[in-house]
Amino acid sequence: MNYLASGRTARLWKARWHSMTDTPAAYLRTSLEDFNRAHGLADQSQSISNQRKVILEYVQHNPEFSEVQIREFIDDGLTGTNTDRPQFQAMIEAARRGEVKCIIVKDLSRFGRNYLDVGDYLEHIFPFLGVRVIAVNDGYDSKQYEGKTGGMDIAFRNFMYENYSRDLSIKVRSAMHSRMKKGRFVNHVPYGYQKAPGDKHLMVPDPNTAPIVREIFQSIIRGKSTSQIAKELNTRGVLTPLAYKQHRLKPACQNRELMWSHITVLNILKNDKYTGVMTNHTRESRYMRDKNQRRVPREEWIITENTHEALVTKEEFDAAHAMIREVKRPERKSPPACDTVFYCGHCGRKLRKSHGLDTYFACDTQLYQENATCSNIRWSKTDLEAVMLPVYKAQLYLLGERAKELALQGDGHPNENWPEMVGKIDRExxxxxxxxxxxxxxxxxxxxxxxxFVEQKAALAIRIEHLQGERTEIELKRQAQRTQIEARESAKRELSQYLYATHLDGALLTESMYQAIDRVKVFSNERIEIRWKFEDLFAGQGYRERKAV
Incomplete structure (x- = not known):
């Protein structure tokens, strides 16, 4: 999104601005912690519209931004405790490409609430990229701190932002725990239910899917297997839980390729919420939207009886569980590589292995869908390897040729003139x-x-600006050269991991082949596609036969 700031001295400042930079950027962010679940945004000053208003007023009152397009990057509802945010990363990439040379935010907390991360960007990353940073409400402009840090005031302010975020997360989680103890619903609605009108923390039966849940329980009680139930539901065209959710959110974007499987049915049969019980706090994280969650011991779960209308009785739930064939799982061991690389080329499912006179691979989709294309997939391991091994040997030859090319390029020591060039510019x-x-x-x-005096001063300012641009360009070229050398050395090390196989044969050669395969797509028309782990080693080298058929 772009918007314009106007002013009387537009032409003068616009010419000066464009000599320094391309499009400036405005970064706007709200997080889940900024929201009160019952009343929406807890602090309206943090809304996207308010942040935009603050930034727009700032650029309108600063002639250097007159009639310059401001490019917006917005992360709405994403935590500030880490920098893993799509639009933030897109903005950083734009800065790396030189498309953005100035970033404006309402305050530094919009960058993030981890003061170490924010400090790293302010003091290292943005200065290296030549990006100016302005935090309007904090009165911060990195242009005033060129060659030095932002001082204790900025560091302390970032530290307080992080503590505020941590305190807010604790308060939000405390409110959620309170709702959990009351038996209120705080997670995703399970298939068969929907949110009650007027109370999003209460579940009521969904008239479209509740009968399907009851049917699944009755079918298992009558002796049908989970695979049989899945196949019947697919034959009738019943939407899976995920497809039904997509259909309700975006009817035009429904994914009709999703299928019921015995796992989908089993997950429904194991969900005790269908008996009217509310089970909460089975997982927890350090703060809101933290991706790293841990399982909570069962004794710490929050379980409340009779919180919503049951779809099955406790007796039916227990009877269904009694009919489920419980298989004692052996101690989990890592399967051999030859059992994990084969996938169906039609539906993407991992192929199932079966044994006989030979080992065979087939697709399970045929168990859940009538007349599936995948039903024609049945390859023996011997036949697959007879096709794959010659291709692997050809790939090893190409790897050898690539190794020779890298050897001819030499070690690629960095240009020793970089420091001298930078020093010369600094002296000037x-x-x-x-x-x-x-x-x-x-x-x-x-x-x-x-x-x-004004004329000479302006001329020197332009010259200094030009020299600083040259210095930044040299630093970027220096970094690019380092990156290129590191990539070449990394490629050499990776090549050495595979080239040893050129001296192998028999079982050892076959084993090394499986170690080098990322995945194999198997099709019903006796066609396979092999994706190798070392494909990136050929990037930009003109090798086109990286996928073998």
């Missing part, structure tokens, strides 16, 4: 700064009139 900048002082002293002593 220092000379310009000294010249500015001399002009000022001459003006103060009356040896230079005001017009000449």
């Amino acid at each position: 900048i220092a000379a310009c700064q000294a010249q500015k002082v001399q002009y000022y002293e001459a003006y103060r002593n009356g040896d230079l009139d005001r017009g000449a």
Whole structure:
């Protein structure tokens, strides 16, 4: 999104601004912690519209931004305790490409609430990229801190933002725990239920899907298997829980490829919420929307009876569980690589392995869907390897050729002239700064009139700006060269992991082949596609036969 700021001195400042930068950016963010679940946004000053208003007023009152398009990056409802936010990362990428040279935020807490991360961006990343940062309400402009840190005030302010976020997360979780203890609903609505009109924390039966849930329980009690139930539901075209959810949210975007499986049916049969019980606090995290969650011991679960209308009785739930064949799972071991790389080329499901005179691979989709294309997939391991091994040997030859190319490129030591080039520019900048002082002293002593002083000062400012741009360009080229050298050395190390296989044969060669395979797509028309783990080693080298058929 772009908007314009206007002003009287537009042409003068616009010309000066465009000599420094491309489009400035405005970053706006709200987080889940900013919201009160019952009343919406707890602090309206943090809303996207308010942040936009503050930034727009700022640029309108600063002539250097006159008639310059401001590019917006918005993360709505994302936590500030880490920087893993789509629009924030998109803004950083734009800065790396040189498309953004100035970022404006309402305050520094919009960047994030982890003061170490924010400090790293303010003091290291943005200065390296040549990006100016303005936090309107904090009165912060990185242009005023060139060559030094933002001081204790900025560091303390960021520290307080992080503590505020942590305190707010604790308060929000406390409110959620209170609702859990009352038996209120705080998670996703399970299939068969919907939110009650007027009370989003209460579940009521969904007239469209509740009968399906009851039917599943009755079918298992009558002796049908979970696979049989899944196949019947697919034959009738009943939407899966995920497809039904997509249908309700966006009817035009319904994914009709989703199928019922015995796992989908089993998950419904194991959900005790269908008996009117509310089970909460089975997982927890350090703060809101933290991706790293841990399982909570069962004795710490919050279980409340009779919180909503049951779809099945406790007796029916127990009877259904008694009919489920419980298989004692052996101690989990990592399966061999040859059992994990084969996938159906039609539906994407991992192929099931079966044993006979040979090991065979087939797709389970045929168990849940009539006349599935996948039903024609049945390959023996011997036949698959007979196709794959010659292709692997050809790939090893290409890897050898790639290794020779890298060897001819040499070790690629960094350009030793970089420090000298940067030092020369720094000395010239220092000379310009000294010249500015001399002009000022001459003006103060009356040896230079005001017009000449302003003209010389402006010329030196433009020269310094140009030199700083050259310095930034050199640093970027220096970093690009380092990155290229590191990538080349990394490719050499990775190649060495595979080239040893050129001296192998028999079972050892086959084993190394499976270690080098990312996945194999198997199709019903006796066609396979192999994706290798080392494909990136050929990036940009003109090798097109990386997928073998």
